[in-house]
Amino acid sequence: MSALPMPERDLAIGLPAQPLSPTRTRTPLAMVAPRASKRRKAPFVLLCLVLVVGVVASVLAMNVSVAQTQYQLVEMRNHEKDLTQSNEAMTAELDNKKAPQNLAAAAAKLSMVPAGQPGTVDLGSGKVTGKADAAAKPEKQDKPQLSQPLTPAEQSALNAKKQAAAQKSTSPAAENTTAKAGAAAGADAADAATGDGAAEGTTAQAAEAAKKAAERGAGTDAAASGTTTPRNPTFSKKELGGGTIPAPRSN
Amino acid sequence: MPQQNATTRPPLSVRRMRFTLFAVLAVLVLLGARLVWVQGIDPTDAAAVATKNRSSGDVAIPAKRGQIIDADGNVLATSTIRYDLVVDQRQVKDTFRRKDAATGKIVSLKTEDGVKELAQVLGLDPQAVHTAFFGKEGAKKKGYSVITKNITPEANDKAREIGLTWLTSEETTQRSYPSGKLAGPVLGFIDAKGKGAEGLELSQNEKLTGKNGSMTYERGADGVRIPNAPVTEEPAVDGQSVKLTLDSDIQYVAQNAVMAKQKQFKAKWVNAVVMDAKTGKLLALADSTSMDPNNPGATDAEYRTSTTVTQAFEPGSTGKIPTFAAALDQGVVTPESQFKVPNAFKIDNETINDSLKHSTYDMTAAGVFARSYNTGTVQVGDKISDSSRYDFMSKLGLGKKIDVGLPGASPGILAKPDDWERRQRLTTMFGQGYTQTAIHTASILQAIANKGVQVAPTLIDAYVDADGTEHPVEAAKTQRVVSEKTSSEMRRMMETVVTAGTSTKMAINGYRVGGKSGTAQAQGEDGKFDQHTNSFAGMVPVEDPRYLVVVTMQHPKGYWRDWSVGDTFTTIMSSVLSKYSVAPDTTKPNPYKAFVGERQKYAW
Numbered sequence: 001m002s003a004l005p006m007p008e009r010d011l012a013i014g015l016p017a018q019p020l021s022p023t024r025t026r027t028p029l030a031m032v033a034p035r036a037s038k039r040r041k042a043p044f045v046l047l048c049l050v051l052v053v054g055v056v057a058s059v060l061a062m063n064v065s066v067a068q069t070q071y072q073l074v075e076m077r078n079h080e081k082d083l084t085q086s087n088e089a090m091t092a093e094l095d096n097k098k099a100p101q102n103l104a105a106a107a108a109k110l111s112m113v114p115a116g117q118p119g120t121v122d123l124g125s126g127k128v129t130g131k132a133d134a135a136a137k138p139e140k141q142d143k144p145q146l147s148q149p150l151t152p153a154e155q156s157a158l159n160a161k162k163q164a165a166a167q168k169s170t171s172p173a174a175e176n177t178t179a180k181a182g183a184a185a186g187a188d189a190a191d192a193a194t195g196d197g198a199a200e201g202t203t204a205q206a207a208e209a210a211k212k213a214a215e216r217g218a219g220t221d222a223a224a225s226g227t228t229t230p231r232n233p234t235f236s237k238k239e240l241g242g243g244t245i246p247a248p249r250s251n
Numbered sequence: 252m253p254q255q256n257a258t259t260r261p262p263l264s265v266r267r268m269r270f271t272l273f274a275v276l277a278v279l280v281l282l283g284a285r286l287v288w289v290q291g292i293d294p295t296d297a298a299a300v301a302t303k304n305r306s307s308g309d310v311a312i313p314a315k316r317g318q319i320i321d322a323d324g325n326v327l328a329t330s331t332i333r334y335d336l337v338v339d340q341r342q343v344k345d346t347f348r349r350k351d352a353a354t355g356k357i358v359s360l361k362t363e364d365g366v367k368e369l370a371q372v373l374g375l376d377p378q379a380v381h382t383a384f385f386g387k388e389g390a391k392k393k394g395y396s397v398i399t400k401n402i403t404p405e406a407n408d409k410a411r412e413i414g415l416t417w418l419t420s421e422e423t424t425q426r427s428y429p430s431g432k433l434a435g436p437v438l439g440f441i442d443a444k445g446k447g448a449e450g451l452e453l454s455q456n457e458k459l460t461g462k463n464g465s466m467t468y469e470r471g472a473d474g475v476r477i478p479n480a481p482v483t484e485e486p487a488v489d490g491q492s493v494k495l496t497l498d499s500d501i502q503y504v505a506q507n508a509v510m511a512k513q514k515q516f517k518a519k520w521v522n523a524v525v526m527d528a529k530t531g532k533l534l535a536l537a538d539s540t541s542m543d544p545n546n547p548g549a550t551d552a553e554y555r556t557s558t559t560v561t562q563a564f565e566p567g568s569t570g571k572i573p574t575f576a577a578a579l580d581q582g583v584v585t586p587e588s589q590f591k592v593p594n595a596f597k598i599d600n601e602t603i604n605d606s607l608k609h610s611t612y613d614m615t616a617a618g619v620f621a622r623s624y625n626t627g628t629v630q631v632g633d634k635i636s637d638s639s640r641y642d643f644m645s646k647l648g649l650g651k652k653i654d655v656g657l658p659g660a661s662p663g664i665l666a667k668p669d670d671w672e673r674r675q676r677l678t679t680m681f682g683q684g685y686t687q688t689a690i691h692t693a694s695i696l697q698a699i700a701n702k703g704v705q706v707a708p709t710l711i712d713a714y715v716d717a718d719g720t721e722h723p724v725e726a727a728k729t730q731r732v733v734s735e736k737t738s739s740e741m742r743r744m745m746e747t748v749v750t751a752g753t754s755t756k757m758a759i760n761g762y763r764v765g766g767k768s769g770t771a772q773a774q775g776e777d778g779k780f781d782q783h784t785n786s787f788a789g790m791v792p793v794e795d796p797r798y799l800v801v802v803t804m805q806h807p808k809g810y811w812r813d814w815s816v817g818d819t820f821t822t823i824m825s826s827v828l829s830k831y832s833v834a835p836d837t838t839k840p841n842p843y844k845a846f847v848g849e850r851q852k853y854a855w
Contacts, residue, residue, distance in 0.1 A: 085404035088331055095326050095429035100503035117760055120834045130761040130835035145510035146503065146541075149431025155545065156403050160374040163399055167379030 092152040101148040113137050305469040305477065314461030315717070316424065317490035319438055319451060321497045322534075322712060326429055328438050328452070328544070333425040334407040335400045336373075338384055340392040342417045349414030365415050372409045373399055401425050426452075428544040434502050436557040437495075437536050437657065437710070440544040449547070449555050451493060451711075454658045458714055461490035489717035496532040496712045501525055504826040505537035508819045509802070513539035516807035516814060522558045523803075523823055524693040528796040531697055531706035531727050533655065534827065536560075536690075556659050563661040563686040564784045564805060567771025568623045568753075570682020572695055572788075574632045575620055575744065577643040580737040583634040586617040586744055586843050596626035601674050603629050606770070606811075607855055617744045618845030621752030622855075623768065625681045632680030637668040640679075646732055647695045647705070649687055655710035663687040682771055689786075693801045696766075696788045699745075700796035703738040704731050746793045747842035751851065756817030757789055759825055761835035765793035770814065773806060782806040785814045791824055792836050798827045 096102065116133030150158065260266075289297050319328035347365060351358045363381075370380035380399075386392045398418070402410070407420050426441050439450015446460075447453035464487030469480035509521040518539070525535035536559045542550035578584040593611040596603045603625050612618075619627030632640065645651070650665030663686045671679065678684035690708060698705035707727040714722045733741070745765030748754050753768045766789030775782040786803040790796035800823050802816040827833075845851060 085332055089403070089405065092329075092331060092427065092429065095329070098325060099430040100433060100499050101431065104503070115829070118829075122837075129837050145507045145514070146432060149429060149433075149543070150545070152403070152427075155427070156401075156406065157374065159401055160399070164374070164376040164379065167383075168376050 089152065096149060096151050099149050101144065101146050104144055105148055302469075305471070305480070307468050307470055309465045309467055312464035312466055312485075312487040313424075314463050314487040315489040316426070316445065316461070317459040317492040317715075317717075319455075319459075319493045319495065320715070321434075321495050321499045321502075322532075323499065324494075325499050327434060327495070327497075327499075328426060328428050330424045331427050332404060333401040333423050334404065335421040335423050336398040336402065336407070336410060337419050337421055338396050338398060338415075338417050339394050339419075340384070340386045340396050341394055343385060344417075347415055360414075362415065365413050368413050369398070369410055369415065369418075372413070373402060373406060375399060426544075430499065431545065432541040432543045433499060433506065434497055434536065435541040435544050436538050436555060437497070438544050439555075440542075440547040450544075450557075450658070451495075451656060452544075454656050455493050455711070458493065459490045461717075462488040464488070491717070491722075492715040493711060494713040494715055494721070496527075496534065496710055497536070498525075498534045498830070500830060501823070501827055502535040502537060505535040505800075505823045506539075506541060508822045509537050509539045512802070512804060512816060512819045516804065516809060518804045518808070519806040520554075520558050520562070521802065521804045521816070521819070522562075522689050523819065524559050524689050524801040525823060525827060526693050526697055526708065526799050526801075528697055528700040528790055528799050529706075531694075531708045532712070533708055533710050534798070535823075536710075557657060558805075559689040560653070560655065560657050560660040561688070562805070563663045563688050564773055564803070565684070565686055565771045566682040566692060566769055566786070567784060568682055568769035569692055569767050569786055569788050570679070570685075570769070570771075571620060571623065571628050572699065572741070572767055573644050573647055573649075574628060574640065574680045575616065576699060576733050576737055576741055577640055578616075578631050578635055579740055580643075580733045581635055581639065584616050584631055586615060586740050588616045588631075589847050590614055590616065590619060590627050590630050592619060592624050592627040592630075594626065596629060598629055598633065598677065599673055601677055603677060609855065612853060613847040615844055615847060617747050617843030620744045620767075621747040621842075621845050623748075623753050628681045629677050632677070637671060637676050641665075641668040643732075644679075644685075646730070647698065648691055649685065649695075653688070653690050653694060653708060655690070655708050657710065660690075661688050663691060682769060689801055689803045692786065692788050692803070693799060696790060696799050696801065698732045699738050699741045700790045700799055701738075702735045703733040704729055742790070742793050742796070743841060743843060745790070746840055747845060749789070750840050750842045751845050754787060754789070754817065756815055757787060757820050759791065759821050759828070762791050762828065762833075763793045763836045763838070763840050764789055764791050764824075765796070766790060766820075770811065775806065783811060783814070785816060787816050787820050789820055789824065791828060792833065794836070794838065797833055798824065798831070800824045800827070 097106075113135050116135045117131065119128050119130040119132035121128050261269075316330045318326055318330075320326055343362060345362055346359050347362055348357055348359050350356070362384075366381055366384045367377055369384075370377040373380070375398075383396050383398045386396065401423065410418065411420065424445065426445075428435070428438060428440075437450055439452035439454075440448055441452050442448040447456035452459065464485045466482065466484045468482045469477045471477055505523045505525055509523050512518070513521040521539040523535065523537040524533065525537075526533055536557050538554065538558050540550065540554040542555045547555055575584075579586070590613075591611060592614045594605045594607070594609045605624050605626055614622070614624070614627060616627075616631055619631065644665060650663055652660045652662040654660060665685045665687075666675070668676070671684075675684040694705065694708055697708070706729050709724070709727050711724055713724060716722070742765050745767055746763060748767055749757050749764045754766055757766055757768075758764055766787055769784070769786045769788075771784045771786075772780050773782040773784045774780050782805075784803065784805050785807055786801065788799065788801040790799040800820055802819045802823070804814070804816050807814050846853060
């Protein structure tokens with residue numbers, strides 16, 4: 001380069017070349033240091049990440065809430081079913097106790113006797129018609145002819161016994177032949193127990209056996225134990241249908 | 252930057268980026284095309300298939316069968332929830348897992364042990380349960396194997412708690428009759444499918460069975476119900492309950508009493524009909540052999556229905572009621588008309604005999620009725636024409652079925668007067684030569700008791716919806732059969748029967764009783780006419796009757812003069828009067844004179 005720089009620019013555009021004045025100096029060219037970061041991309045990426053996470057989280061939350069409510073619904077339906085069933089069991093017990101045969105037997109147990117002949121008081125005139133007899137214990141306590149119906153527990157025990165007898169007679173197990181005869185006789189005795197005027201022995205026996213069977217297993221006292229707390233429902237594979245919660249039914 | 256040279260390839264990183272970009276774009280284009288296809292070009296088909304996959308299909312909502320209740324609302328028949336336990340044998344594995352109650356941890360147990368526990372809890376034979384659960388040795392595994400049927404919900408809970416997940420509980424209903432044999436033949440029973448098979452369960456089946464509902468909802472592939480998806484639901488209409496006119500307490504007393512009577516005379520059967528005299532409502536239909544609807548198979552088919560409506564018999568002397576009533580109503584005879592009553596009477600070349608040899612008496616018509624002399628009765632009956640007597644009997648309901656809602660009702664047999672042969676026209680005057688049921692007797696008595704107005708017997712009072720709304724049945728048909736005067740005279744004659752006639756055992760302390768007894772010749776099982784039917788039909792209080800009781804005993808054994816259903820009648824009637832607080836009569840009995848003249852005491 002010459003001592004006095006010639007502005008190449010002026011030459012290029014056809015201006016008369018003039019040397020730069022000595023007072024005007026050219027800024028010396030220097031390398032511009034590159035910036036530490038080119039552009040601020042972090043907020044955008046962050047935004048994307050947040051969006052994605054947010055969407056996934058909200059979808060998850062919705063599903064969880066739906067599943068939870070569904071589970072709650074199923075639990076409540078089961079609770080309702082529990083209450084209906086315990087109500088039914090208690091009503092069945094009550095109806096059984098209300099049966100006239102059972103009332104009569106309960107009265108006899110309390111040593112109650114039929115009333116004597118009543119008199120009638122005419123409230124208008126104050127006259128008493130008819131001779132009022134005191135209730136007297138009848139000399140010959142007639143045993144009622146009509147047999148008492150089985151209690152619900154006895155009925156289901158009898159049901160189980162009958163099924164056991166039927167199953168035994170169909171399954172060809174050699175060691176059960178003697179048991180088979182016994183079970184069949186037991187079932188017959190239980191049948192005869194529902195007949196009237198059956199010898200007191202068999203009736204009491206069968207009722208005893210039925211009561212024992214009832215206590216052992218089938219059909220006792222969720223009703224007698226009072227309120228039932230909702231228990232964790234367990235579902236069969238069929239009800240779940242491959243999922244985790246069964247579809248709630250209208251009934 | 253290095254100078255671009257057209258011949259050198261772009262670097263690997265750039266090529267990779269471009270390739271990825273093109274791949275993604277291609278997939279997007281494909282998806283876009285499919286979207287356009289599904290949404291725009293072929294929307295209905297794909298959507299329909301999807302809906303079908305989601306939809307659960309029609310799920311039936313079972314309707315509950317109605318109850319049968321008595322007049323006071325006591326439940327006589329009801330349906331209860333029961334469960335059948337079934338298992339898919341193909342799914343069963345050797346071990347299963349459940350939460351141990353003691354430790355709270357999940358433990359793995361052998362299925363065999365679980366099955367043993369199941370049998371113990373249910374009270375069943377362990378071997379049978381094992382076979383049902385695992386299948387027979389070498390046999391094909393069944394997809395549906397029944398372990399047990401009709402267990403209670405409590406038993407079902409216990410079974411489920413064992414934790415065998417392949418066990419399915421199927422909900423079912425069982426019909427239960429809480430009062431056992433009480434009114435058993437009237438109630439009937441249902442068959443295995445839940446349809447009425449006999450009695451009221453059969454005749455009222457349509458009203459008792461409701462209408463099943465249906466529900467469709469949408470569920471995902473995992474079985475979870477889709478919320479907010481459309482659900483169509485048609486609610487089930489539960490069956491109506493049938494409210495009867497029966498009174499359980501009276502039914503109990505009546506059943507007890509007829510059973511005792513049947514034992515006493517070793518009769519084939521004894522039945523009783525208790526009716527409200529003013530309304531015709533049946534308070535009791537009692538049979539000596541009653542079926543327990545909980546176990547119908549234990550009783551003979553003959554006694555699975557009520558003999559009060561199904562068994563027809565020749566009524567005998569209670570059949571004198573239509574004869575005398577017709578004669579009185581027509582005015583050809585009064586209760587005090589006089590007759591010469593021998594013990595054998597010849598008429599139309601036929602000899603009519605009385606059961607006991609007695610001397611010839613001068614008696615009133617009331618006396619003939621009270622002592623139930625056939626010889627006197629044919630003299631009374633001969634005064635009216637056969638056709639008018641037949642018309643009257645037909646009007647009373649003889650020869651026609653009385654429909655109270657029980658199936659199998661017998662109409663009895665009443666031949667037309669033209670078909671009456673010479674003897675039959677006479678025997679029909681005193682209750683032989685035609686047949687009727689116990690409920691016919693009750694209905695005829697009711698007409699006389701209710702001042703001559705017969706009200707058709709009713710058993711069903713109302714139908715009750717599931718929500719409690721009662722729909723009473725339409726009012727019973729009424730018809731006047733005799734005048735009030737005739738009714739009053741007949742009732743006074745019936746009082747004479749109890750005070751001075753054949754039924755002195757039927758008196759009830761404090762009340763005025765009126766009635767008519769009957770001992771008829773009956774055909775036995777072997778076809779010979781060597782059996783008898785003994786009955787009594789009575790009303791209390793006789794001046795203004797409120798209740799009537801008819802007791803009929805079929806084929807009693809022993810000496811005929813011992814036979815009496817008096818105590819059965821008084822037991823049942825006393826309990827009715829007591830329960831409904833019928834005040835004792837303040838007036839004294841007012842019978843007719845049985846014999847002409849002052850003397851009334853004569854030998855039998």
